[in-house]
Amino acid sequence: HEWKRLAEDDEGSVALETMLRGVCKKENFLDLLENFILYDHSGGKTVKILARNHQYLGVNEAVKAYAARKLNNGKLGVFWHTQGSGKSYSMVFLSQKIRRKFAGSPTIIILTDRDELNKQISDTFENCGLLGKTKASGYIASSGDDLVRKLKGNPSFIFTLIQKFNKPDAEPIHPDHDILIMSDEAHRSQYGVFAENMMHLLPDASRIGFTGTPLLSDDNITARTFGGYLSVYDFKRAVEDGATVPLYYENRGDKIQDLQNPEISDRILDAIENADLDVDRQDKLEAEFAKEIHILTAEPRLRKIARDFAAHYSDLWTSGKAMFVCLNKVTCVRMYNYVQEYWQEEIKKTAARLKKASQQETQELERKLEWMKETEMAVVISQEQNEIQTFRKWGLDILPHREKIEKGNLDKRFKDSEDHLRIVFVCAMWLTGFDVKCLSCLYLDKPLKAHTLMQTIARANRVNEGKSNGLIIDYVGIVKALRNALADYTRNPAGKEHTDPTIDKEKLIARILETTAAAKEFLSARNYDLQNLIDAKDFSKVERLQAAEAVCGTIEDRKTFVTYGSEISRLIRYTNRDELTSEQRSECNAVIAINNVLKRKRRHIDITDLMVEINSIINEYIQIEEQSDAEPKTNAGFDISKINFELLGREFAKVRKTKLVLRDLEDVIRQKLDAMVAENPGRMDYYERYQTIISNYNGEQDRASIEKTFTELINLAQSLDDEQQRYIREGFTTEEELYVYDILFKPELSKAEIKKIKEVSTELLQKIKTIISVSDHWSDKQETMAAVDNVIRDILWAELPECYDEKSITDYRDKVKTYIYERFREAA
Template identity: 50%
Template sequence: MSYLNEDTLVQQTTTDYLKNNLGWDSVYAHNQETFGPNGLLGRNSDREVVLTRYLKEALKKFNLRLPEVAYDEAVRQVVDYSQSQSLLANNFDKYKLFKDGVLVSFQGEHGEIKKERLKIFDFNEATNNHFMAVRELWVQGDLYRRRIDIVGFVNGIPLLFVECKNIHKDLKQAYERNFADYKDTIPHFFHHNAIVMLGNGEKAKIGTITAGFEHFHEWKRLSESDRGVVDMETLLKGVCDQKNFMDIFENFIVYDDSSGKQIKVLAKNHQYLGVNQVIKALNDPHRVKGKLGVFWHTQGAGKSYSMVFFTTKVHRKIGGNYTFLICTDRDDLDTQIYKTFAGCGVTDNDKTPCRPSSGRHLAELMSQRKAYVFTTIQKFNQEVNPDEGYTRRDDIIVITDEAHRTQYGTLALNMRNALPKANFIGFTGTPLFKDDQITMKVFGEYVSTYDFQRSVEDKSTVPLYYDSRGDTLGVATSDINERIAEKLEEIEINDIDVSQRLERELKRDYHIITAEKRLNQIAQDFVEHYTTSWEAGKAILVCIDKLTCVRMYELIRQYWDQKIEEIRESWKMAAGEEKDYLSNQLIWMKETKMAVIVSEEQGEVEKFRKWGFDITPHRRLIKNGFELSDGTRIEVDSAFKKEGHPFRIAI
């Protein structure tokens, strides 16, 4: 009965939807497939995963009047794979064939050797391709035979894998019990795969062959204005609509080895919608010249990948000789973004210089029609005549990261004078302040927004929980946190010494924030929170100033040691699995390292000595932003509640 439910309620419903609503053909293959050229699918055996009948039809349709041997050679290259390569390496090779076409050699009419690159897909007109969903397809591996719930073929290529579960089952089961097993037992099936889908009729997620389950994501919206619905129908509409499917397949998949290990990355819903909004703006003949807008996607939303998707789609679909200048305000951020582009195979500074070493070098690169240039705003240090500039080309697109920080002052003016006809788009993880007219003047209005709340709902960003510990002090001023947040926001807007402004504006509240009773409570909270989720990862505690940071370190260390003793006593009384769990927790707590990280200032050593702390602070500008891929918890003490505050940006 369970199998019947899974089949009728999920598999058949899914394929019926693909057929009736999205124009896919539908075939049921379970125990009904016959083999051979005239068989159900044209396969010679269940080891074959490419439907060569449909592939050859597409090759002949898109590449006219070639000898049969040319089509046969193209089919061979698509079907064959290297036994010595990994699943991912084979998948990468096939993806390049799919996008670039298959290069074949054949003998011409007069005996000459001719070369042609054959198209497998029509990326410009999706409906020219053949879409077919096959249910219950048997595939034979080296040792095992597996039946796949749904395979989505486009021109005979198995681009879509769908694993279905009964409506009451968790999607994680589909990943762990089926998808992971299939990768081990029939890996050759995934050599051509583009998208992996897991669904139970109610919910569905998509990912890639390298993605862990935690990186599979939902598809909640068909446009940015939608509120967002978590259901399988929305995902099918958004991803399997023929036009969308070919767009995602062609323009929203990258292979990234910037971390040292190659992974396959599929755009998330907000990236797909946001990038296409920018493409639409670029193609809009009525837009304000030079302004592409502000691309506000909150922290943790993958803006670097969005930049890659945007720039590569422009080069591939719009064409021309666009130059993208990616501009940041910090060397580490410049390096981080460049590494993402290089890791995705988009550019290589060693082969084609694209990272200027000086202002003069930048001017030289901008005159050479480079596809990409990566620089910091500080390299626009040459005064430029706006009537001349580095170049007067109008096919230059300047992507400014953290746009609200880089459009002010002489350097920004130099950049606009150097590139007087360029188009500017501002990428930022920060909502613009209500009085930030300069940013909008340079870039225009928002072209895409993906705020913090949506990011949390989509699990792109971990939630921030705010728990005020001021109430127990009996503070009469109920809006203290709002006042602090407003003052901190003003400090970021005004160009004055931050430490002096903090001291002046917060001196009335500082003693409340740093009261011993309050800090003790927060230290206990931190130890309790972190040791409760001790298997999750690393943690950061952000304090209001350096002295408080060191005081918190001492208090946390004290309560940490107390917690170790409590667990040790519990361990003595425990047995079985509980005893093993507590043993591992004790080992973790003893091995956990803690460190105080603060930036430097004049006279700080003496200041710490007055408080009795024997410590020399270490320089680290945490406020400027950082990446902690394995961090799962950050504790922020003080009123950094507003989404636009720089600490929130850093997180």
């Protein structure tokens, strides 16, 4: 591997001096030999793994943080290394070095949020030899009780889902050994109730969060659990270093013709009326129509895409494997069937071409024909209740697919570049936490939010022998999500207004208690006592939850209560455990539990018959615009490697963080009920609604619009990257020093005065950091706050040039103090 940096902040250069100083320095060489070599026995063969430059630097940063864990309240930080850069191996390297270099026998807990991720990471640890002769299953917590039993012992490792921390009243465990929690994909679900339970059960544990994408939402909550960024290796640097391959984007979506017959509305409304829906099914139908996917799943559109996919991927037959992302599980199986049909057509076309081919073309076409005939496809979707009946209503058979998923060893086969399983159809599984180096083509026909999209496109960026780039093929218009994020950012450029993402805790607690009281009053008016649910145990609690569900008898009642529950769920994540009394938290959790029951019930309500009927009606009216021969579909595509998605993600996140607002509760309820009336499936003008959907969809296929979006994203990323590097050009060692300098800077300073301002900025920040570093929770202590204020006052008065008058120094002092408080409030 190229050794380009001696420290993470280095720009990086491939030079003999850098390699010699980085690898051949005695301490580093011995460290690499002892702690950064693994032998991975996965897949029946042994592979020697040597840490890459970024893994070595990042893991050693984490080791330093672990050594100083007592000073940081156990918060080691967030380890952000982009998708495909070896994050799982980094977790193994870190575990290996900690167990070898530190006294005692720590228990290392590997925390995930999905079974498949739990199995993948535990298998990695087993195959790399860290579990000794014990199988990974011996270290996996099978239940909440089993987790507690394991924690009371001292096993070397525990692999568990965050959901296993499900005992809020469990006695805290204070072991006589260290506990380190390694959380995989820290930003996704590892906060909230389960994280609160974890912190309560293991108050002395150290915590580090691993992620492959930036903390795009709620990262102030993640920082409370894990701390700030510990090590960063982003998308741009990974491409430059060859740790990932470049990515190209190509839009191949066809436009849909405008609807010509308004009678579609009457036919759909008649179908809904004839279905005679009860409250539960009406609620489910409303949720389905809110997704706006019925146009996208129309058979004419899916068939057109399937035909294009078969032609497009068969032309790329030497490139690698393909993953097709569909809207939902049923669509995965439908698309599989359509592609199978058109794949056979492509085989016939290739065979016909072979008969007319020249001698020079014959050999290549024979190889392609053999490749197409042996190519295998599979559907990879999770199991759900009553799936056999659901798929049967759509005229589909899920059983052969389910048997293949369960017994076909599909994950290992798809990772094997020599295996004939080359195409998979997915909708959620394998989009995250599943690395396939030989995957080169990712076909997207599912709208994704910006942060999910950024994680999904990285499926195709893994380095593999003979693979020069990854290709993203877009059928649905994914650029819209990026453009929306860009628009949000443009309206309020992050960092320009310095909006504090946190809010007044007194107002936050008051709003939570107000909403809880409103929910209790709502239930009480319907003869339901929330306290009975709180006091209930075991099966009695289940009965009380079912009774609560029964009191929400009308659509309006259900919407009202769900609004209460959702508002409490949204706000309570911003509180610490000790900011609500146990009684208050119990009431909040009870309201949330009822809300979850209502939402869960909706998921299991079956309206498949009606949805099949509506889909068949829509199929009759949807037609795809034919592409003329003079306007070929194939285009050169866009190189999206130049877009630093992680950097943009961090900036976009700053915008979203400002959106935690305490809206008037009555307004929230009223907006919810108004939306319910507007979106009532029984009164909707489907002709008008679908015309709007089609117009918006067609707009996303416009090449000029796509090009404009990518150009803006590239320019923004470049400008942000330039700004990030400005502190180096100005002669500072950190961005924090640059920020203080920017606060103190004013126009018309001489060169000597500018030099003096830079010296003041560096000296001031160093002295403040010294004061903060020796104080625990410095921002909560008046004497420490006063000491920081005094240092700012004394240095500014003594050191600033003469051109700064008394009044301006007071203003600058306040600005610096505000920045220091906001920037270092969480510091130990």
